[in-house]
Amino acid sequence: MxxxxxxxxxxxxxxxxxxxxxxxxxxxxxxxxxxxxxxxxxxxxxxxxxxxxxxxxxxxxxxxxxxxxxxxxxxxxxxxxxxxxxxxxxxxxxxxxxxxxxxxxxxxxxxxxxxxxxxGVPAAPRHTIVIGDLVVDTAARRSTVAGQEVKLRPKEFDLLARLAEDLDAAVTREQLIDDVWDINWSGSTKTLDVHIAALRSRLAEAAEPSGAVIPQIVTLRGHGYRLEGPPS
Structure with missing residues (x-):
């Protein structure tokens, strides 16, 4: 209930x-x-x-x-x-x-x-993903940039965690909808685009004051998105 x-x-x-x-x-x-x-x-x-x-x-x-x-x-x-x-x-x-x-x-x-x-809130084993100055803790559902917490809405965090799991790999729009929303999702995919845009903005705002090094979300037209790690 x-x-x-x-x-x-x-x-x-x-x-x-x-x-x-x-x-x-x-x-x-x-x-x-x-x-x-x-x-x-x-x-x-x-x-x-x-x-x-x-x-x-x-x-x-x-x-x-x-x-x-x-x-x-x-x-x-x-x-x-x-x-x-x-x-x-x-x-x-x-x-x-x-x-x-x-x-x-x-x-x-x-x-x-x-x-x-x-x-809503998926159960997950403790798993921490570190990409440059970005840390994604899927168990605590917490993300930080250069040690400062980034306030993300639930779906924004889920999108970040999903993309981070396949760093530098292309993830289709359909796969993101299935994994972050639901496999039987019948809503508009515009929801995905708006959440991606908001996620980009929040990460950029968090990184700007300290010049932190963070991954970039790359749009793959007609396909989906890729979280691209910073240069080594």
């Missing part, structure tokens, strides 16, 4: 999501406003949040940012009627792990929730 929060002001949709998720044996808190969601997140640890972006009181993207700050390890899934690609990218960059565009199928939503919870 997982602890979920549904942030949805539409009474029909909210009631349906609450009842269906409870039928999956989850503990569900349903709130109807962004400020209420932020207050709940300050008091209760959630495994996953379904967040409608069209809220009556606060812009959903801002709520997403505040929820991510309050609960770095929580899975955030946006529910949006916004069709424009830039709106989706802004939401993902604000801290969301995934999104569903309304109207969505209930079966797909339940499957997506199940997939995220299954991938």
């Amino acid at each position: 997982a602890r979920l929060m549904v942030v949805e002001d539409d009474e029909t949709i909210g009631a349906l999501l609450e009842s269906q998720l409870r039928m999956q044996d989850h503990e569900v808190t349903w709130v109807r406003a962004g400020r209420t969601a932020v207050r709940e997140a300050a008091m209760t640890e959630f495994d996953l949040v379904l967040l409608d972006l069209g809220l009556p009181d606060v812009d959903g993207v801002e709520v997403c940012r505040q929820l991510r700050q309050a609960q770095p390890g929580c899975v955030l899934v946006m529910l949006t009627a916004r069709q424009e690609e830039m709106d989706v990218v802004v939401g993902l960059d604000a801290g969301a792990d995934d999104y569903l565009t309304k109207p969505f199928g209930l079966t797909e939503l339940i499957a997506r929730v199940r997939a995220h919870l299954r991938r």
